[in-house]
Amino acid sequence: MSELLLKNMELTRGFFLKNIAALNEEIADVQPAGFNNTIRWHIGHVLTTAEQFMFGYPKQSTALPSNYMELFATGTKPSDWQGDVPSVSELTEQLQGQLKRMKEIPVESFKEKLEKPFLGQETFGELSNFSLFHESIHLGQLQAMNRIIEFSKSK
Template sequence: MSELLFKSFELTRSYFIKIVEALDEAILDVQPHGFNNTIHWHVGHVLTVAEQFMFGFPKKSTSLPANYMEIFATGTKPADWQGDVPSMQELSAQLKEQTKRIKEIPAESFNEKLKTPFLGQETFGELANFAIFHESLHLGQIQAMKRVIEAANAK
């Protein structure tokens, strides 16, 4: 099971990074009509939520700055950002570093039951699978936002 999870995670994350790094910088902080956030926010959110799911951020992991919860957690938005916000280059580097750490998680960990089920997920492996699903959802949002922004700019 863990080999399949690692392979799925690596496939999803490598594609996510490839798409994000190819984006025009001019569109990263545009919030198109009908969307709650920006591409910049989505990238930070994916990083932050994966850190929560896989490493217990912010209580058990110090690999990301604590303020990422205030910037990128569910329910946050760029309109409320204050202080230092990481650049897309920083986020991209952190996504790559996080992928390496995820691949170092012991295989037996994925069978462990969660203390409290989360969104229907009962084991750490199920939660890891949900992290992959979550990342894919946000990748779809990023791609949709890119198309909407580019279409608006073409007029």
């Protein structure tokens, strides 16, 4: 089961990175009507949330800058951003590095019980699987936004 989870991490993140690589970076900060955020926000949100779920950011992990919570946590929005905001290429590099660290997690740790259940997840493996589910949802948002923006530009 744990090996399958690690393969799914690589698969899901691979698709996410492939979609980012295919983006026209000029549209990363366009917020189409009907959407709460931008493509860049979704990329940073996936990175930040995965770091929280997998590594205990910001208390236990210092792999990401501390201001990422203010930029990309649930409930944040680009219209409130102040100060330095990472580029899409910087976020992409961090996603790649995060995947490497995720693949180094010992498989036996996925069986560990969480101190208290979180979002119905009781083990670290279940939480890791939820993180992939979350990433897939945002991949769909990224794809939909990209299509809408590109379509509206062609009119």
